[in-house]
Amino acid sequence: MVDEERFVEDITDQDDNFSQWYNQVVRKAELADYAPVRGCMIIRPYGYAIWENIQRLMDARFKETGVLNAYFPLLIPRSFIEKEAEHIEGFAPELAWVTRGGGEELEEPLAIRPTSETIVGHSFSKWIQSYRDLPIVINQWNNVMRWEKRTILFLRTSEFLWQEGHTAHRSIEDAEERTRMMLEVYRAFAEEDAAMPVIWGRKSENEKFAGALRTYAIEALMRDGKALQAGTSHNLGTNFAKSFDIQYLDADGQRKYCATTSWGASTRLIGGIIMVHGDNAGLILPPRLAPYQVVIVPIWRKDAEKAAVIEMVERIEKMLKGKVRLKVDLSENTPGWKFNEWELRGVPVRMEIGPRDVQNNSAMLVRRDNRAKESVTIGALEARLPVLLEEVQQALLQRAKAFQEQNTHYTESYEEFKQIISEKRGFVRVKWAEESVAELAIKEETKATLRVIPFDQPEGGVQGKCFYTGKPATCEAIFARAY
Amino acid sequence: MVDEERFVEDITDQDDNFSQWYNQVVRKAELADYAPVRGCMIIRPYGYAIWENIQRLMDARFKETGVLNAYFPLLIPRSFIEKEAEHIEGFAPELAWVTRGGGEELEEPLAIRPTSETIVGHSFSKWIQSYRDLPIVINQWNNVMRWEKRTILFLRTSEFLWQEGHTAHRSIEDAEERTRMMLEVYRAFAEEDAAMPVIWGRKSENEKFAGALRTYAIEALMRDGKALQAGTSHNLGTNFAKSFDIQYLDADGQRKYCATTSWGASTRLIGGIIMVHGDNAGLILPPRLAPYQVVIVPIWRKDAEKAAVIEMVERIEKMLKGKVRLKVDLSENTPGWKFNEWELRGVPVRMEIGPRDVQNNSAMLVRRDNRAKESVTIGALEARLPVLLEEVQQALLQRAKAFQEQNTHYTESYEEFKQIISEKRGFVRVKWAEESVAELAIKEETKATLRVIPFDQPEGGVQGKCFYTGKPATCEAIFARAY
Numbered sequence: 015m016v017d018e019e020r021f022v023e024d025i026t027d028q029d030d031n032f033s034q035w036y037n038q039v040v041r042k043a044e045l046a047d048y049a050p051v052r053g054c055m056i057i058r059p060y061g062y063a064i065w066e067n068i069q070r071l072m073d074a075r076f077k078e079t080g081v082l083n084a085y086f087p088l089l090i091p092r093s094f095i096e097k098e099a100e101h102i103e104g105f106a107p108e109l110a111w112v113t114r115g116g117g118e119e120l121e122e123p124l125a126i127r128p129t130s131e132t133i134v135g136h137s138f139s140k141w142i143q144s145y146r147d148l149p150i151v152i153n154q155w156n157n158v159m160r161w162e163k164r165t166i167l168f169l170r171t172s173e174f175l176w177q178e179g180h181t182a183h184r185s186i187e188d189a190e191e192r193t194r195m196m197l198e199v200y201r202a203f204a205e206e207d208a209a210m211p212v213i214w215g216r217k218s219e220n221e222k223f224a225g226a227l228r229t230y231a232i233e234a235l236m237r238d239g240k241a242l243q244a245g246t247s248h249n250l251g252t253n254f255a256k257s258f259d260i261q262y263l264d265a266d267g268q269r270k271y272c273a274t275t276s277w278g279a280s281t282r283l284i285g286g287i288i289m290v291h292g293d294n295a296g297l298i299l300p301p302r303l304a305p306y307q308v309v310i311v312p313i314w315r316k317d318a319e320k321a322a323v324i325e326m327v328e329r330i331e332k333m334l335k336g337k338v339r340l341k342v343d344l345s346e347n348t349p350g351w352k353f354n355e356w357e358l359r360g361v362p363v364r365m366e367i368g369p370r371d372v373q374n375n376s377a378m379l380v381r382r383d384n385r386a387k388e389s390v391t392i393g394a395l396e397a398r399l400p401v402l403l404e405e406v407q408q409a410l411l412q413r414a415k416a417f418q419e420q421n422t423h424y425t426e427s428y429e430e431f432k433q434i435i436s437e438k439r440g441f442v443r444v445k446w447a448e449e450s451v452a453e454l455a456i457k458e459e460t461k462a463t464l465r466v467i468p469f470d471q472p473e474g475g476v477q478g479k480c481f482y483t484g485k486p487a488t489c490e491a492i493f494a495r496a497y
Numbered sequence: 498m499v500d501e502e503r504f505v506e507d508i509t510d511q512d513d514n515f516s517q518w519y520n521q522v523v524r525k526a527e528l529a530d531y532a533p534v535r536g537c538m539i540i541r542p543y544g545y546a547i548w549e550n551i552q553r554l555m556d557a558r559f560k561e562t563g564v565l566n567a568y569f570p571l572l573i574p575r576s577f578i579e580k581e582a583e584h585i586e587g588f589a590p591e592l593a594w595v596t597r598g599g600g601e602e603l604e605e606p607l608a609i610r611p612t613s614e615t616i617v618g619h620s621f622s623k624w625i626q627s628y629r630d631l632p633i634v635i636n637q638w639n640n641v642m643r644w645e646k647r648t649i650l651f652l653r654t655s656e657f658l659w660q661e662g663h664t665a666h667r668s669i670e671d672a673e674e675r676t677r678m679m680l681e682v683y684r685a686f687a688e689e690d691a692a693m694p695v696i697w698g699r700k701s702e703n704e705k706f707a708g709a710l711r712t713y714a715i716e717a718l719m720r721d722g723k724a725l726q727a728g729t730s731h732n733l734g735t736n737f738a739k740s741f742d743i744q745y746l747d748a749d750g751q752r753k754y755c756a757t758t759s760w761g762a763s764t765r766l767i768g769g770i771i772m773v774h775g776d777n778a779g780l781i782l783p784p785r786l787a788p789y790q791v792v793i794v795p796i797w798r799k800d801a802e803k804a805a806v807i808e809m810v811e812r813i814e815k816m817l818k819g820k821v822r823l824k825v826d827l828s829e830n831t832p833g834w835k836f837n838e839w840e841l842r843g844v845p846v847r848m849e850i851g852p853r854d855v856q857n858n859s860a861m862l863v864r865r866d867n868r869a870k871e872s873v874t875i876g877a878l879e880a881r882l883p884v885l886l887e888e889v890q891q892a893l894l895q896r897a898k899a900f901q902e903q904n905t906h907y908t909e910s911y912e913e914f915k916q917i918i919s920e921k922r923g924f925v926r927v928k929w930a931e932e933s934v935a936e937l938a939i940k941e942e943t944k945a946t947l948r949v950i951p952f953d954q955p956e957g958g959v960q961g962k963c964f965y966t967g968k969p970a971t972c973e974a975i976f977a978r979a980y
Contacts, residue, residue, distance in 0.1 A: 047623075050577070050619055051570050051574060054572065055570070056567070056568070059565035059567045059635065062567045065568075082542035083549060084539070085548075087532045087537035087539065089534050106600075109599075110595050111597040112593050112595050112596075112609065113594065113596045114594040115644045116593075117589075124534060133532070140530075146829075156640070157571055159571070161598045163599065173572070346629075
């Protein structure tokens with residue numbers, strides 16, 4: 015019995031130490047490991063299978079909007095990165111440099127891409143001649159590197175996997191439309207596929223992407239009350255077009271600069287999924303992204319019962335093949351151990367098959383999210399399971415939505431703001447005069463950052479004063495401590 | 498008319514200058530571009546879409562054999578690479594080194610992975626405790642870097658995309674079984690999905706992977722008579738296990754070294770597909786890998802005809818959605834231009850819809866491989882197209898098989914060997930005594946290398962003398978000039 019309980023006993027409660035809980039779950043569920051290279055991670059098969067599902071569903075959403083995938087080089091010449099002034103200023107401290115290759119010192123150091131606006135911009139300038147070539151809408155799934163001193167698996171690592179979209183348009187308005195369109199793709203993915211409710215809006219000048227005109231983001235709320243940026247979309251205006259000479263001949267015979275966009279989401283989404291849904295027993299994975307949607311645990315006490323149980327498990331396995339993502343656990347561990355292990359690993363539905371189930375020609379289904387049980391006859395499984403999985407998916411979204419609402423606060427007082435941020439955390443909505451100096455002072459004092467200026471603003475504009483400066487407010491903003 | 502012919506006129510004939518033909522086709526079909534970083538390439542959307550299809554079909558074949566995907570870090574500490582003596586000797590000249598990161602000189606330089614046996618081996622040593630943990634069967638789709646001075650798009654670039662599989666087993670025999678199994682996956686993929694016939698067998702000691710016990714490969718024959726290695730599978734024996742301390746506790750209570758394997762196929766497959774199937778009009782893509790399987794070219798002379806043609810094209814597009822990968826070319830170019838462009842881009846089937854087709858409620862289908870035409874009523878398209886695409890797929894395979902047979906020579910004389918290699922090229926099959934010194938001398942003199950010692954050897958063993966040394970032959974071997 016001690017063995018059977020091991021998984022759960024070893025996990026710290028979320029309320030006691032959330033970051034310890036997070037690390038234990040990531041390691042015990044075999045999602046990822048620290049690599050022997052500082053700041054890097056190894057994504058293990060169970061973690062990578064979540065990423066494959068994220069890629070598949072997000073990529074399909076991209077392609078519905080006309081996105082084509084491509085691949086640009088890993089290494090970027092120093093001269094490229096230096097071309098856009100804000101860009102190099104933003105990324106310089108995080109770069110890794112290749113200085114030797116093929117046995118020789120390189121004449122010009124090459125940076126491992128922290129993002130690819132520069133090298134994509136160079137290609138766009140060669141590919142684009144006329145307005146007929148526009149828009150160009152390209153994406154790549156790749157690895158990038160931004161040197162980090164302190165690392166958290168999935169959330170902050172020097173190397174991470176992501177997708178970066180890059181587009182070029184005739185006008186800043188067209189670029190704005192694409193920027194917003196991709197933010198909507200991220201929102202839909204987060205809420206519909208990851209069951210992760212988000213708030214969305216514009217980033218402040220302090221928080222926007224280095225070189226962007228405007229940055230938009232979706233932000234999710236973790237169960238410890240901290241925010242996680244889960245996807246960003248940038249309208250780059252003509253900044254990169256001017257640095258990389260991306261021009262086109264318009265229908266009116268004039269040469270004009272393109273407007274470009276970029277947008278990205280990364281493996282930190284996996285961290286978000288863990289921290290939005292997980293509980294003290296471990297992961298809870300949304301069915302649409304779970305590597306295994308259903309795990310079958312066979313149960314017998316006497317050897318005489320084994321054959322009939324296994325026979326039925328194999329029959330069910332055959333019946334469900336290709337219909338749900340199924341794992342059958344035939345290992346030598348006890349049923350209790352298996353229950354704990356697959357709860358830790360967040361499989362949405364457990365199916366127990368014991369001698370009584372064989373007798374009744376039924377299976378016991380147990381939901382991971384609320385542990386509700388139901389007995390279903392074998393003939394009904396094929397119809398019931400997809401419905402049940404969708405019920406779990408929706409329940410996770412509703413639970414996370416309720417949590418987000420309960421943890422979104424409104425205040426007009428900076429004193430109360432400080433109290434909320436340090437005691438309750440969550441999103442704090444305030445009236446705001448959009449002053450960068452004030453924003454930095456708040457960050458300095460409370461560690462809270464401006465997450466977004468949300469799209470949903472009071473009808474008829476904001477009345478009243480900024481909660482911090484007392485100056486006339488220009489908008490409402492949402493602050494939080496963030497990962 | 499001049500414009501309409503442009504694509505074809507500009508392409509060099511294969512017989513005049515095959516490598517020029519290759520480069521022109523790759524650039525004009527917009528498969529890839531040279532990058533501003535020496536030795537690197539940009540894979541453009543049309544080329545990347547071929548890679549996506551390769552990944553999808555090959556990955557499904559991997560997973561049927563129990564492969565799980567994962568991700569290991571890009572950067573490998575120098576000390577890791579130095580642990581396996583043959584491995585570092587083989588790869589040292591091709592490495593790119595990161596020496597600065599996050600604004601500081603690194604204490605230990607980090608190599609951009611040329612392959613990941615070392616860092617995977619390190620993880621295996623931590624993950625594997627007992628025989629119950631075995632086998633471990635892992636793969637990753639990623640980018641690697643091997644510094645090159647002379648580059649050919651897709652075939653030889655410093656950075657390329659590939660997959661690298663890594664497995665660990667209880668015994669060398671188990672590792673051998675997996676090594677051969679993955680070679681069979683490559684063979685099946687090459688022949689069934691890429692319509693690329695291959696010979697397969699074992700590599701010589703000279704040509705095997707740095708650190709392997711045995712290397713196996715599939716080799717395809719390009720239309721210029723040169724060979725291309727299209728996939729390799731290595732039984733690493735206990736070499737890496739000993740360097741990285743990958744041990745397990747066996748059922749008999751003994752600690753033993755694992756045997757490991759690795760196997761890889763890369764974006765050079767795209768180069769192979771171009772050079773196995775292409776003709777003087779450009780690419781010919783096998784239907785299973787083609788980004789677009791069918792292109793619709795609408796045709797009208799008078800404006801009055803346009804509406805009816807477009808209406809029918811849209812109807813067909815709706816009907817075929819999700820059934821075949823379809824491109825509708827509604828650009829302003831002339832039909833003749835479109836015919837040439839899509840022939841150049843290798844789309845397996847062209848569908849022409851003109852006023853007469855509208856009248857007859859039919860479409861004209863034109864095969865890319867042999868230009869055969871057939872008129873098909875609209876109602877029959879949905880059934881006919883998948884069959885026609887499969888006919889094209891099989892025809893490409895048969896044509897390539899016939900080419901390979903015609904260009905596989907047998908000789909017992911080194912004089913004739915030299916003549917074949919320099920005049921006819923192709924595969925040359927000879928009796929062979931397996932001497933490394935002789936192999937190097939032949940390479941020096943003829944530029945031909947030993948491609949494989951094929952699995953199919955004469956029944957009852959090889960009789961007679963080595964074609965080069967005159968010593969008793971131990972096997973038959975296949976030589977060729979190679980990419």
